[in-house]
Amino acid sequence: MTVIGAVDAQNLVDALGLGAIYGLMAVGIGLVFGVLRLVNFAYGQLIMAGAFTLAYASRAGWSTWQAILACFGVVIALSLVMEVTVFRPLRTRSPAVMLVATFAVSFLLQSIALLVVLKVQGQVGIPASTVAQLAQAVTIGGVDVRKVTIVALVVAIVALSGLALLLGKTTVGLQMRAAATDFTTARLLGVSANRVITLAVLLAGVIAAAVAVLLTASQSYVTSDFALHDMIIVLVGVVVGGIDRLWTATLGGFAIGFTRGVINGALPTDKSVYLPSALFALVILVLILRPAGLFAGGRSSVVDRV
Amino acid sequence: MRWTRSLSELAPPALLVVVVGVVGSGTSPARQIDFQTALVSVAIVVALYVFVGNSGVLSFGQISFAAVGGYAAGVMTVPVELKVGTLPALAPLLRDHTIGNLPSLLLAAAFGAVYAALVALPLMRLSGLAAGIATFAVLEITHNILHEWTKIGPGAGVLSLVPETTGMLQATLGALVVMAIAYGYQRTRFGRQLRATREDPAAAQAVGISVHRQRLIAFTLSGGLSGFAGALYVHQIGSLTADQLYLELTFLSLAMLVVGGATSLWGAVVGALAVSGLDSFLGQAESGVNIGFTLNLPTGTRLVAVGAVMALVLVLRPTGITGGREFSLTWLRQLRRKERTA
Amino acid sequence: MTALLELDELEVRYGAVAAVRDVSIGVKEGEIVGLIGPNGAGKSTTLHAIMGLVPTKGGSIRLRGSTLAGKPPESVARLGIALVPEGRRIFPQLTVDENLRLGLAGRRSRSGAEEDIDAVQELFPIVREFRRRQAGVLSGGQQQQLAIARALVAKPDLLLLDEPSLGLAPKIVDVVFEALAEIRRRGVTVLLVEQRAQRTVAFADRTYLMSNGEIRLTLTPDDAGDTDRMVAAYFAS
Ligand SMILES: Nc1ncnc2c1ncn2[C@@H]1O[C@H](COP(=O)(O)OP(=O)(O)OP(=O)(O)O)[C@@H](O)[C@H]1O
Ligand SMILES: [Mg+2]
Numbered sequence: 001m002t003v004i005g006a007v008d009a010q011n012l013v014d015a016l017g018l019g020a021i022y023g024l025m026a027v028g029i030g031l032v033f034g035v036l037r038l039v040n041f042a043y044g045q046l047i048m049a050g051a052f053t054l055a056y057a058s059r060a061g062w063s064t065w066q067a068i069l070a071c072f073g074v075v076i077a078l079s080l081v082m083e084v085t086v087f088r089p090l091r092t093r094s095p096a097v098m099l100v101a102t103f104a105v106s107f108l109l110q111s112i113a114l115l116v117v118l119k120v121q122g123q124v125g126i127p128a129s130t131v132a133q134l135a136q137a138v139t140i141g142g143v144d145v146r147k148v149t150i151v152a153l154v155v156a157i158v159a160l161s162g163l164a165l166l167l168g169k170t171t172v173g174l175q176m177r178a179a180a181t182d183f184t185t186a187r188l189l190g191v192s193a194n195r196v197i198t199l200a201v202l203l204a205g206v207i208a209a210a211v212a213v214l215l216t217a218s219q220s221y222v223t224s225d226f227a228l229h230d231m232i233i234v235l236v237g238v239v240v241g242g243i244d245r246l247w248t249a250t251l252g253g254f255a256i257g258f259t260r261g262v263i264n265g266a267l268p269t270d271k272s273v274y275l276p277s278a279l280f281a282l283v284i285l286v287l288i289l290r291p292a293g294l295f296a297g298g299r300s301s302v303v304d305r306v
Numbered sequence: 307m308r309w310t311r312s313l314s315e316l317a318p319p320a321l322l323v324v325v326v327g328v329v330g331s332g333t334s335p336a337r338q339i340d341f342q343t344a345l346v347s348v349a350i351v352v353a354l355y356v357f358v359g360n361s362g363v364l365s366f367g368q369i370s371f372a373a374v375g376g377y378a379a380g381v382m383t384v385p386v387e388l389k390v391g392t393l394p395a396l397a398p399l400l401r402d403h404t405i406g407n408l409p410s411l412l413l414a415a416a417f418g419a420v421y422a423a424l425v426a427l428p429l430m431r432l433s434g435l436a437a438g439i440a441t442f443a444v445l446e447i448t449h450n451i452l453h454e455w456t457k458i459g460p461g462a463g464v465l466s467l468v469p470e471t472t473g474m475l476q477a478t479l480g481a482l483v484v485m486a487i488a489y490g491y492q493r494t495r496f497g498r499q500l501r502a503t504r505e506d507p508a509a510a511q512a513v514g515i516s517v518h519r520q521r522l523i524a525f526t527l528s529g530g531l532s533g534f535a536g537a538l539y540v541h542q543i544g545s546l547t548a549d550q551l552y553l554e555l556t557f558l559s560l561a562m563l564v565v566g567g568a569t570s571l572w573g574a575v576v577g578a579l580a581v582s583g584l585d586s587f588l589g590q591a592e593s594g595v596n597i598g599f600t601l602n603l604p605t606g607t608r609l610v611a612v613g614a615v616m617a618l619v620l621v622l623r624p625t626g627i628t629g630g631r632e633f634s635l636t637w638l639r640q641l642r643r644k645e646r647t648a
Numbered sequence: 649m650t651a652l653l654e655l656d657e658l659e660v661r662y663g664a665v666a667a668v669r670d671v672s673i674g675v676k677e678g679e680i681v682g683l684i685g686p687n688g689a690g691k692s693t694t695l696h697a698i699m700g701l702v703p704t705k706g707g708s709i710r711l712r713g714s715t716l717a718g719k720p721p722e723s724v725a726r727l728g729i730a731l732v733p734e735g736r737r738i739f740p741q742l743t744v745d746e747n748l749r750l751g752l753a754g755r756r757s758r759s760g761a762e763e764d765i766d767a768v769q770e771l772f773p774i775v776r777e778f779r780r781r782q783a784g785v786l787s788g789g790q791q792q793q794l795a796i797a798r799a800l801v802a803k804p805d806l807l808l809l810d811e812p813s814l815g816l817a818p819k820i821v822d823v824v825f826e827a828l829a830e831i832r833r834r835g836v837t838v839l840l841v842e843q844r845a846q847r848t849v850a851f852a853d854r855t856y857l858m859s860n861g862e863i864r865l866t867l868t869p870d871d872a873g874d875t876d877r878m879v880a881a882y883f884a885s
Contacts, residue, residue, distance in 0.1 A: 039435065086621055093624045096364050099438075100564045101620040103557050108613030115606035171749070178739050178750050185737040188699060190725035190754025190802060232442075232553075239439040276450040280443035287443075288428050291436040 009143045015261025017149030019254040020156035021214050025234040026253020027163065028204035028211070030246045034180035035200045036087060037095055039243075041102040043208060044231030045109035046082075048224070050075040050212025051128065052113060055222040058130035067130040072209040079205030083198060091197075106228075113224035125223035134217035148217040155210050160250070163203070167246075172199060180246075233260065240286050242293020251295050316489045318633040319575040320482055323348060326579060327478030338474055339542075340589070344582035345477035346538050348575055349484045350555070351562045353531035355574035356488045357524045358563060360497060362504035363433055365525070366556050367441030368532045370448035371422050373551035375414030375533025377452060377459050380468040380540040383410045388467050395456035407471040411480075411537045418533015419526050426525040430518050433507075445556060453548040465546040472542035480538045484531050489571055491527055500524050504569075565619045567626025572633040580627060585612050650713060652677045652837050653698070653729075653806055657707035660690070660697050667693040669861045671707070673839075675806065680828070680838040682848040682855030682867075686882050690861040691841045692734055695808050699731050700724045711806075725754035730804035734811050734841075736795040740784025744775060747783045747798055754802030761801070768797045771830055789820035796827060806837045813844055825851060845882075846872055857881050 025043070032040050050071040057067035086105055090098050117126055134151060137144040167173035172195070179186040179196045187193055215227060234253050241252015263275060286294050323345065330341025354368045382405045384392065389401050405413065429440050453462055460466075472480065491497045500520040503510040507517060540546045558581075566577020588608035591601045619627065651674040660668040668690040675681045683691050696702045698709055700721045709716045716724055725731075730751075738747050748768070752761055769776035772793040778786060783794060792812055799807055809828075813821040825847070832838060842848040849855045850872035857865040857878060864881040871877065 086617065089621050090624060095435075096362070096568075097564065097620065097624045099364065100560055101617065101624070104561055104613060104616035104620055107557065107561070108610065108617050111606065111609030111613045115604070115610055118606055119604060171752070174742070174746055174750060175753060178742065178746075181739050181741060182737060184701065184721070185733065185739070186750070186753075187721040188701070188725060188731050188733065188737075189750050189798065190722050191750070192722050192753075193720065236439055236442070239435050243435060273454045274450065277447045280446045280450075283443045284429070284440050287432060287436045287440045291432055291434075 011262060011265035013143055013145050013149060014265055015258045017146070017152045017218075018261035019258030020149075020152040021211055022230070022234050022237060022257025022260075023250050023254035024152075024156050024159060024207050024211050024214075025230065026238045026241070026250045027160065027246065028207040029234065029238050029253075030243065030249035031163075031200045031204045031207075032087075033243055033249070034246060035176060035183065035197050036091065036098075038087060038090075038098045039095070039102070039235065040082075040087075040204075041099060041231070041235070042082065042106040042109060043204070044227040045106050045113075046075050046078055046205065046208040047212045047215060047227040047231070048113060048222075049078050049109065050209050051216045051222040051226045052117075052126070054130055054212065054216045055126045055128035058128050059126065062130065064130045064133075068213055071212055072206065075209035075212060076202065076205040079201050079208065080198070083201040087197070087201070091193075110224045110228070117224060125221045128216050128220050128222050131213055131217040132220045134214075135220065146218070148214060151217075152214050155214065159207060159210065166203075172196070176200060233257075236280075236283055240283055240294055242296030244292065244296060248293050248295035252293065255294075312489070312493065314634065315572070315632040316486070319485060319572050322575060322579065323478060323481050323485065327474055331474045340582075340586035342472060342474060342477040342542050344579055344586070345481045346472065346535065346542055347559070347562065347578040347582045348481040349535035349538055350532065351559050351566075351578035352481070352484045352488050352571065352574045353528055353535050354559050354563055355528075355568070355571060356491060356531060357521075357528035358560070359568050359570065359574060360492060360500045360504065360524050361521050362569075363521065364438045364560075365441040365528075366438060366560075367425065367429075367444035367448075368528060369551050369556040369559065370445045371418040371529040371532035372536030372539065372555075373448055373452060373548070374421050374536070375418040376536030376540040376546055376551055377465065378417045378533070379410040379414040379537035380465045380546050381459055382413060383407065383469050383471075383541070384465075384467050392467060393456075393460055393465075395461075396459075397457045400458065407469065407541070410541075411534055414537030415530045415534040418536065419530030422529020422532070423522070423526040426522045426529075430521040430525060445552070449548055449552050460547075462548070465540070466544070468540050468544050468546065470541060470544040472538050477538065477542065480534070484535060485571060485575065487527070487531060488574075491524070492571065496520060496523050561616045565616055565626055567628035567630035569625075569630035570628055570632045573626050573628040573630050576628050577626065581612065581616070584615060588612065651675055651710075652679075652712060653839070654710040654713075655694070655698070655707065656710070658694065658697060658704060658709065659706035660693050660702055661705045662693075662702075666705075667861055668697065671858070671861075671863055673856055673863070675837060675839055677805075677837055678832075678835060679854070680832050680840060680852045682852035683839065683841045683858060684843065684845045684848050684855060684878075685858035685864075687843075689858045691858055692810055693861075694858070695731060695810055695839070695841060698724070698729065698808065722753075725802065726756060728756065728805035729808060730754055730799035730802045730806070731808040732795050732799045732810060732812060734814065736788075736791045738783045738786075738791050738794050738798070740782065742783055743779070744781050744783050744786070744794060745779045747794055748775060748801055751798040751801035754804065756803075760803075764801050764803055768800045771800070771827060772797045789816050789823065792816060792820070792824060793827070796824070796831075800831070800836070804836065806839065807831065808839045808841075810841045811843060812840075813842065845878055846875065849878075859884065 029040060029043055032038060053071045053074040054067050057070050082105065086101060090101055117124065134148040135146055137146045167177055175186065175191045176196050176199065179191060216222065233256055237252040237256030238249045241255065242248030326341060326344060330338055350372060357368065358365055381400055386402060386404050389396060425444050432440055452459060455461060499515045503515055503517045503520060511517060536551060562577040562581045563574055565581060567573025585608060588603065588611050591603045592605050592608055594600055594602040653675040655671055655673040658668055658671040659666060671694060685691050693702065697704050700716065700719045704717060711727055748765065755761060774790050775794055775797045783791065786794065796812065812824050828838065840848060840852060849867045850869050855867045856863050857867060859882060
């Protein structure tokens, strides 16, 4: 069986779903990076918090909609707390300090989750059944499509169009775009720093909550390192795509998710052991050839700032 | 003048490490492990500091050099007669030879340095986030290979039966050696040039400093020291898996560095010792410790507290505990004055 | 009549270096005040201190008698001061129109915004003509006009300009100064930082000469011919 032969329609559909989820995560990271020049590594733990909310809600017997609502509430609240307690005091610091600070936050949130789940549950994870029905498949034209794939694609399309409208057509969207290119000048013109940053963090939070629902539907056992590895892969995708612009970042996230999906489905596991090495070697190659990003126009100065 | 300055900057962190070593030697064997771990952490963090601290460029790759060093030292010191049983797939060259403790440390340093130099040649042209992600890719590749390739090691299994030669004495000496080399380097012309590129890359280039070459030198040296520290690590624990020298240690060592103050050797040492100290204190507290009253924390609090302290220090004092400066008496005086006014 | 803007013994430091020392300047309603001086004199720093971009070390900055100390740039902008920064700082990827509309963020009230945009477009026709173009493709002079237009749509009481003629061809410099004259006629108070000493002295109601962080001379339009005094003050340290 050749590798190419193994890539079928089924495989592509699954890969699209993963690409959509990773693309959404990339948007969340890119939005905050745009206005704060901050790579929020703890973004993955926002998603984890959402997943735990879903899990505990299903344990408490809440309905699916109640659980999803709670998930959005928790993730958005946590995003805003993070902005006020961590991002805001560090806003003027070097990107390296900010990145390491978000590592610490990420580590802290993971340890809290582990502590809680160990204490309450006596084990490292907890199942989330509320949204599990999303993982069921419907058959379309001979291809089994899990509902979550369809939902992921719809959510991604809706979220991206909504965001494009917001950024392109509204005053605050214009202000966010301006702030993302030159924050100081935007402030000189009267654009409120707190307002655009809070909005970016809020939007990223909403997206994180949506991603939490989607990821929990496809991997319904929630542990403290939930979304951690996805986050790392997305981060790689975002930088490889070009973190300076929202759309190149998003494309990078989607591309790496799609690639991962195709490869996961196509390769028998015993053949894919060195695949991570090959992929990361490719990442290095792309970065050397195009440091500002695969999809970015030229070399840009912003990337140099970290 | 130069000498007194060197002495006043290098002596305090060295003294601190010696004190930790001496105090540690007086404790129970079980306690000693915590002290040894702290000292090995000093070696790892100082090795990281040589590149990250001096260049100002974030690297997630340094632990992979520690991993390569750790594996090299570990695989080569397991007695030949034991290797056949525990590492059946090992390449004959590795299987049929064993080296002593000191050669294994040097071998690890050499491996780390060579690997780092190879990686640095293309990578040091990058800076910023691109450099960060590229070094991260190195970590991933290294982990992947060490985790899968059974010709050079245990693969996904455990490398065990490594002689536990990193006792209190070797841990202390090892940390001191790494610190002395790091300090020696930062006082050379190369070190000063690299620090200039950190402060103002454009100006440094304008006066003819090659950013690429200086970063390459520091990266290689840092790789060698990391390899050495990795060897100390495997000889302390006596066993090794690929996951031990991977993501968690990468983040933890970076956090230690930044918490201490990323731009000084003093900061690297203080950060490593402070975080390790807190970690092992809380580890004890989880099984009950007497500090006037009996403190008994639930399992898992340790990680939460360490995370919280790291986050707090970074938010409240982003330049780290030491402010990123070398130890000096004026610094101490300023600190005291601040405390008095606060 | 009290001054609109009052700097009193202002001091600004970058680390150990005092970039601005003991600077006292008053700008009255409707005036055009010039601020000239050699490179590194501290002119931009003075404007940045007014806008809240750099913290002050001593002295005070008052707008209509109330202090601006500690206010972030966006608040200062919304109190009615607009800065046209050195090097224009337009947003190259946004369209000319979007750049202009960003200026609205500094307005205290939205009413009359469209009329003001019209008026500004009349003052700088290229801003209307190239409405849909990316601002980055405009020429330097056009970008400068856009930057001034962007500041004006905020309907500021006080306009700060940092070397608006820097790097422009002589003809374009004329355009800029004509626009400034028109702005004055419309009743906007102006603090103009310039390197073109003679022209500024002749143009402004009053001009301060700054060197090494300190005010050295105060000049009136009558002094415009007195280059010797200016030169002496420029090079005295
Ligand atoms: N961000 C900064 N950090 C440190 N020093 C600065 C900074 N900005 C300006 N300076 C210094 O402060 C002094 C005053 O600079 P400023 O930019 O105010 O001068 P200027 O009068 O505007 O000069 P120019 O005509 O060249 O624009 C200079 O010595 C400059 O080097
Ligand atoms: Mg200036």
